[in-house]
Amino acid sequence: MSLKLYTGGTPNGYKIPIFLELLKLKYETIPVNIGQNTQKEDWYLKMNPNGKIPTFVDETTDTTVSESAAILTYLADKYDTERKYSYAPGTKEYIKMLEVTYFQMAGLGPMQGQANHFVKFAKEKIPYAMERYSNETKRVYSVLDEFLKRNKEEYDSDFLVGPHLSIPDVLCIGWVPFLSFIEIDIKEFPNVFKWATKMLEIPEVRKGFTIPNKPFAWNDALPPLDE
Numbered sequence: 001m002s003l004k005l006y007t008g009g010t011p012n013g014y015k016i017p018i019f020l021e022l023l024k025l026k027y028e029t030i031p032v033n034i035g036q037n038t039q040k041e042d043w044y045l046k047m048n049p050n051g052k053i054p055t056f057v058d059e060t061t062d063t064t065v066s067e068s069a070a071i072l073t074y075l076a077d078k079y080d081t082e083r084k085y086s087y088a089p090g091t092k093e094y095i096k097m098l099e100v101t102y103f104q105m106a107g108l109g110p111m112q113g114q115a116n117h118f119v120k121f122a123k124e125k126i127p128y129a130m131e132r133y134s135n136e137t138k139r140v141y142s143v144l145d146e147f148l149k150r151n152k153e154e155y156d157s158d159f160l161v162g163p164h165l166s167i168p169d170v171l172c173i174g175w176v177p178f179l180s181f182i183e184i185d186i187k188e189f190p191n192v193f194k195w196a197t198k199m200l201e202i203p204e205v206r207k208g209f210t211i212p213n214k215p216f217a218w219n220d221a222l223p224p225l226d227e
């Protein structure tokens with residue numbers, strides 16, 4: 001198959017299968033076991049010098065791309081020509097899409113990732129770091145809540161940017177079911193809770209969360225993956 005996705009069952013890893021499913025593309029998944037550090041092996045580093053999942057290869061255009069937001073942008077520009085799940089450059093929604101995309105990539109993801117590390121995975125429990133990243137995670141989710149509120153006011157939309165689902169919704173939803181893993185209650189953020197529930201009722205989003213395998217944690221307040 002000419003589209004190849006290298007990924008694993010993690011918040012960043014699920015973003016790409018979710019988008020590929022929404023775009024109804026056929027692709028091959030190559031599971032990468034980050035527990036065994038497969039992402040640091042030479043063959044993988046040749047594709048992605050950052051040594052992290054996900055990485056995407058499109059053999060039809062000889063393109064290898066890493067960084068989840070860059071992958072979704074590539075997919076949108078190449079395969080979402082009707083702009084069903086993205087917005088075209090030059091529109092007001094495109095700029096907003098960039099704003100929330102960068103917020104996810106530089107704010108929400110890194111803060112929640114560090115919170116996961118210090119609260120759950122670090123061998124040494126460091127109260128300052130645990131508190132700092134948990135508090136920052138809560139703060140960025142209150143910002144996400146505000147993005148949703150403002151977009152609802154402007155477009156009467158249930159999504160993050162403009163009238164329909166787009167790249168930032170996919171980038172953010174990858175992380176949301178893992179909030180409970182660090183004992184943060186999603187219901188503290190009512191707009192996020194409502195939006196995430198709606199996102200997780202979409203069959204393609206649910207399917208994406210099973211590729212290459214189901215998540216290591218899930219928020220019980222959200223629709224379960226198995227019914």
Ligand SMILES: N[C@@H](CCC(=O)N[C@@H](CS)C(=O)NCC(=O)O)C(=O)O
Pocket residue numbers: 010011012013034039051052053054066067068069105
């Ligand atoms: N900014 C990157 C982050 C990717 C990332 O942090 N991936 C994690 C899994 S969620 C990973 O590969 N961790 C293993 C490692 O750091 O070696 C993206 O959005 O693609």
